[in-house]
Amino acid sequence: MELIKLLGVVIVIVGFALKLDSILIIFLALITTGIVGGLGVEGLLETIGTNFVANRSMAIFIMILLVTGTLERNGLREAAADLIKKVKGATAGKLVCAYGILRGFFGAFNVGFGGVAGFIRPVLLPMAEGAVKNSGHEPTEEHMEDIKGMSSAMENITWFFFQVLFVGGSGGILVQTTLASLGYEVELIDLAMQEIPVALIALVVACVYFLMKDKKLTKKYYGSSTGKNGRK
Amino acid sequence: MSNLKFIQVSDAFNANGLNIVWIIVGLITIYAGIKNLLDEENPSRVGTAIFWCSFGVVCAFGSWLPAKVSGVLVIIMCLPPIFKKVKVGKTNAPTKEFSRAQYEKIGMKIFIPAFSVAVFSLAFAFFANISSMIAITFGVALAIVILMLYSAKENKPQVFLQDSERFLSIMGPLCMLPQLLGCLGGVFTAAGVGDVIADLVGKIVPKGNVTVGIIIFAVGMVLFTMIMGNAFAAITVMTVGIGAPFVLEYGANPVVIGMLALTCGYCGTLCTPMAANFNIVPVAILNMKDRWGVIKNQVVVAAIMLVVQIGFMIALK
Numbered sequence: 001m002e003l004i005k006l007l008g009v010v011i012v013i014v015g016f017a018l019k020l021d022s023i024l025i026i027f028l029a030l031i032t033t034g035i036v037g038g039l040g041v042e043g044l045l046e047t048i049g050t051n052f053v054a055n056r057s058m059a060i061f062i063m064i065l066l067v068t069g070t071l072e073r074n075g076l077r078e079a080a081a082d083l084i085k086k087v088k089g090a091t092a093g094k095l096v097c098a099y100g101i102l103r104g105f106f107g108a109f110n111v112g113f114g115g116v117a118g119f120i121r122p123v124l125l126p127m128a129e130g131a132v133k134n135s136g137h138e139p140t141e142e143h144m145e146d147i148k149g150m151s152s153a154m155e156n157i158t159w160f161f162f163q164v165l166f167v168g169g170s171g172g173i174l175v176q177t178t179l180a181s182l183g184y185e186v187e188l189i190d191l192a193m194q195e196i197p198v199a200l201i202a203l204v205v206a207c208v209y210f211l212m213k214d215k216k217l218t219k220k221y222y223g224s225s226t227g228k229n230g231r232k
Numbered sequence: 233m234s235n236l237k238f239i240q241v242s243d244a245f246n247a248n249g250l251n252i253v254w255i256i257v258g259l260i261t262i263y264a265g266i267k268n269l270l271d272e273e274n275p276s277r278v279g280t281a282i283f284w285c286s287f288g289v290v291c292a293f294g295s296w297l298p299a300k301v302s303g304v305l306v307i308i309m310c311l312p313p314i315f316k317k318v319k320v321g322k323t324n325a326p327t328k329e330f331s332r333a334q335y336e337k338i339g340m341k342i343f344i345p346a347f348s349v350a351v352f353s354l355a356f357a358f359f360a361n362i363s364s365m366i367a368i369t370f371g372v373a374l375a376i377v378i379l380m381l382y383s384a385k386e387n388k389p390q391v392f393l394q395d396s397e398r399f400l401s402i403m404g405p406l407c408m409l410p411q412l413l414g415c416l417g418g419v420f421t422a423a424g425v426g427d428v429i430a431d432l433v434g435k436i437v438p439k440g441n442v443t444v445g446i447i448i449f450a451v452g453m454v455l456f457t458m459i460m461g462n463a464f465a466a467i468t469v470m471t472v473g474i475g476a477p478f479v480l481e482y483g484a485n486p487v488v489i490g491m492l493a494l495t496c497g498y499c500g501t502l503c504t505p506m507a508a509n510f511n512i513v514p515v516a517i518l519n520m521k522d523r524w525g526v527i528k529n530q531v532v533v534a535a536i537m538l539v540v541q542i543g544f545m546i547a548l549k
Contacts (some may be wrong), residue, residue, distance in 0.1 A: 005428050008420065009469055016460035016506065023313045023405060028413045031420055037423020044419070049302030051295035051418030058411040059287075060365050062257045062400065064349055067375040069395025070387060071346050073326040074379060075335025075492060079342050079378070109350035145520055146529075147308035152514040153272040153502075153529035161497040161537075164491070167353045169365045170410040171464070175490045177414050178468050181421045182476045188364050191491040194548075198495055201540055206533050213529075216371040 006034030016222040051181075059171045064110060072114070080106075080113045081123045091135060092128040092147045093214025097207040100122055104203050107162035110169065115159075120151045137222040146217055150210050161202040164195045239360035239393035249366040253293050256369070257294020261285075264397045272323035277379025282407055283309055299456040305527050306415070313405035320401045322464025324394050338382050345382075410464050416467030419516065437478070445478035446545045454500035454538060461506025463497030470497075492541050499538040502530040 008029040014137030034044030080102060087098045099120075103113070113119040128147050132139040164171045172191045179186055263285030268274045286309040297305075299353050312318050326334075335342070352371030355363045379387045400407070420426065437448060452474055456466035475493055480486050501507045504527070511526045523527070 002325055002424075002428050002431070005425050006419055006422055007415075008423075009425060009429070012416075012469070013456075013459055013466055016462060016465060017430070019506075019508070021314060021316075022409055022462075022543055023412065024308055026416050027307075027314060028411075033416075033423045037419075037425070039419070039423060042266050043422075045303030045307075046299045047303070047419050047422045048306050048415055049290075049294075049297075049299035050305075051415040052290060052306045052411065053297075053302050054418070055411045055414035056254055056416060057258050057365060058255075058354060059291055059443055060253075060260075062260050062396070063253065063365075063369055063372050065396040065399045066260065066372050066392050067345060067349070067379065069399045070379055070392050071342065071375075073334065073395060074338055074342055074383065075331045078332055078335035079340055081372050082340075104460065106346070109347050109434045111346045115393065118515050120514075122516055131445070138261055139473060145525060148514075148518040148520050149522070149525040149529040152518065152526040153513075153533070155422075156502060156510045156526070156530060160501065161305050163494060164495060166350055167357050168368050171494055172491070174410050174464055174467060175471075178394050178417050178471045179490045180470065181418050182426075182480070183471075184490070186487045186490065187357075189354075190487045193317055193496060198492065198537070198541060198544065202533070202537050205536050205540075207238070210529075218482070224344045225241050225453055225530060 005033070007036050016147065038218045054180075055173075055177050057168070057177070058170045060138060060168050060173075061170065071111070076111070077119060077123070078115050080119070081127075084124070090127075090131040091214060091218070092143075093150075093211045093218075094130050094132055095124065096126050096147070096154050096210050096214070097148050099151065100158045100203060100206055100210075103155060104158035104199065106164040107159050108199070110163070110166040113160075116152055116155055120148075120155060124151055133219075137218070140221045143221045144218055146213075150213065155204045156212065157202055161195070161199040165192050165199055167192050186215035197200075241360065241362055246361075246363045246366065249369075251365075251370050254294065255292045256449070258288040258290075260393070260396055261291060261400070263393060264288075264400045267342065267397055268321045268401070269425060274321030276317045276319040277321075279312035279315070280319055280321070283312040284400070287408065297532040299521055306412075310412075318405045322386055323398050323401070325398065326331060329339035334383065334386065341382065345378040346403075347366065347537075348372075348375045363520045372481035381535075392479055392517055398515045409462075413462075413464050413468055416471060420469065423463075425469075426476065427483050429469070433474055433478065439478060441545055442482045442484055442549055445474070445482070446484070446549065447542060449474050449479055449489070449493055450467075450538065450542045450545065451494040454503075457497040457500030458504040458506065459471035461501070461508065462539060463501050463506055466500070467499050479549075488548045489545055492545050496541050499534040502534040 005061050011029040011032055082096045087094055130212050167188050172188050175191055176186055265281040269277050269281035286305045286483055290305045294302055322391050348367055349371035353367040355365050356367035392461055434542055453466055453470050457463045479489050505512055515523055515525050
C-alpha cells in the first residue's frame with residue numbers, strides 16, 4: 001500500500017488548513033513520514049539531521065539581523081518616510097504607489113521598513129489622509145477603508161515578488177535545496193535573475209491597478225471635481 | 233555566469249569561510265538563548281533558552297556533529313515552540329525620539345549601510361565564485377563599520393548584538409519554518425513520497441507534455457498554497473511530486489521552472505485567508521471593517537501575475 005506514504009502530506013495540508021501550530025504540523029509530518037516511509041528511527045534522525053544542516057543557508061537572515069535592528073535604531077524608517085513625502089501632487093493612490101516602488105526596491109536589497117504595523121499604520125496612512133484633505137476633500141470612512149486595503153495589498157505584492165531578488169533570501173534557498181535533493185544543481189544568482197522581469201511586471205500591474213482604482217474611488221466618493229476648488 | 237567570474241578562490245576557502253559563517257550565526261543564536269535564560273522578565277526562560285541554544289549548536293557545529301546527533305537536536309528544538317514555551321523577554325527597543333534624533337544626525341546616508349549587504353552579495357555572485365553566504369557576511373561587517381563611523385557613541389558593538397537578539401525574539405520560532413520545511417522536503421524525497429504523488433497524477437494526466445505539466449505545476453502551486461496558506465510548504469511537496477516528474481524530467485530548465493513555481497505559489501498566498509499574517513492580521517492592525525478587505529485588493533493582480541508567469545515558464549522552458 002504505497003498511498004500510506006502520503007500520510008505526511010495529508011498532515012501538512014490538514015494541519016495548515018486547521019491552523020494548528022506550524023512547527024507542530026511539520027514535526028508530526030516528519031515523524032509520520034519517517035515511520036510510514038520505512039526510514040526507521042535512526043534513518044529518520046539521520047535524514048532530519050543531514051537535511052537541516054544542508055539547509056543552514058536559510059539561517060543566513062540571522063547574520064543580516066546584526067544590522068537590521070541597528071539600522072532602524074538609526075532612523076531608516078524616518079528616511080523612508082522623507083523619501084515618500086517628496087512625491088509631487090500627492091494623492092492617496094500616488095502615495096500607495098510610491099510606497100510600493102520604495103518597498104519593492106528596498107525589498108530586493110532585503111531592507112524592510114516595519115511593514116503594516118511599523119510603517120503603513122503610523123506613517124503611510126496619515127500621509128494618505130493628508131493628501132486627500134490637501135486636494136480639498138473630507139476623507140470618507142469608505143475611502144479610507146479602501147486606502148488601507150490598497151496599502152496592505154501593495155505591501156504584500158511588492159514584498160513577495162521583490163524579496164526573491166535578494167541573493168541569499170530564504171525563497172531562493174528553499175528552491176535551490178529542493179532542486180538539489182532531486183539532483184538539479186542551480187545557482188542562487190541565476191534563480192534571482194529569473195524573477196527580475198516578473199517582479200517589475202508585478203510592480204507595474206499593481207501601480208496601474210491601484211492608481212486607476214483610486215481615481216475611480218475619488219470620483220465615486222467626492223464627485224467628478226478635483227483640485228483645491230472641488231470642495232462641496 | 234561562470235565565465236564572468238574572474239576572481240577565483242579555492243574550495244578550501246569557501247568551505248572554511250562557510251564554517252566560520254555558521255559559527256557566527258550559531259553564536260548569535262546561542263547568545264539569544266543565554267540572554268533569555270538570565271532574563272528574569274522572560275516568562276519562559278528555560279524553554280526559550282533550549283530552543284535558541286539547540287538551534288545555535290546545530291547551526292554552529294553541524295559540519296562536525298554526526299547527522300544523528302543533529303537530528304536529535306532538531307527534535308529537541310521543536311519541542312519548546314510546540315508547547316508554547318518560547319517567549320520574548322526584556323527588550324531594548326529604541327524610542328521614536330531616539331531614532332528621529334539619529335536620523336537628523338545621519339540623514340539619507342543611512343541607506344548606504346542598508347545597501348551594503350545586497351551589493352556585496354550581488355557583486356560577489358557576478359565576479360567571484362565565493363559563496364553568497366560569505367559575501368553577505370562581508371556586507372554585514374561593512375555595514376557595521378559604517379554605522380559605527382556614523383555614530384560611534386550610540387552604535388557600540390554590543391548594540392548590534394542586542395538589536396539582533398531583539399529582532400530574533402520578535403520573529404520567534406516561526407523564523408525556522410523555511411528551514412524545517414526544507415528538511416521535510418528532504419524526508420519526503422527519502423521516503424519516496426514524490427514517486428507516489430507522481431504515480432497518482434500520472435493516472436489522470438499523461439506524462440510527456442511539458443506545457444500541460446507546467447500549467448498543472450503552476451496552478452497546483454496556487455491551489456496548494458491557498459489551502460495551506462504557505463507557499464514554502466507547497467513548493468517542497470509540489471516540486472518533488474509534480475515539478476520534477478512532469479516538467480523537469482523532460483529537460484525543462486530547472487532554474488526557470490523551480491523559481492517561478494514559488495512565485496506562482498505567492499499568487500495563491502495573495503488570495504487566501506489562510507495566509508493570516510499577510511491578509512488577516514493587517515485587517516486587525518488597521519481596524520478595517522471588511523475581513524476580506526486586503527484580499528479583495530490583491531485578487532486581480534494575483535490573477536494577472538499567474539498568467540504572466542505561466543507564459544514565462546512556457547516561453548523559457
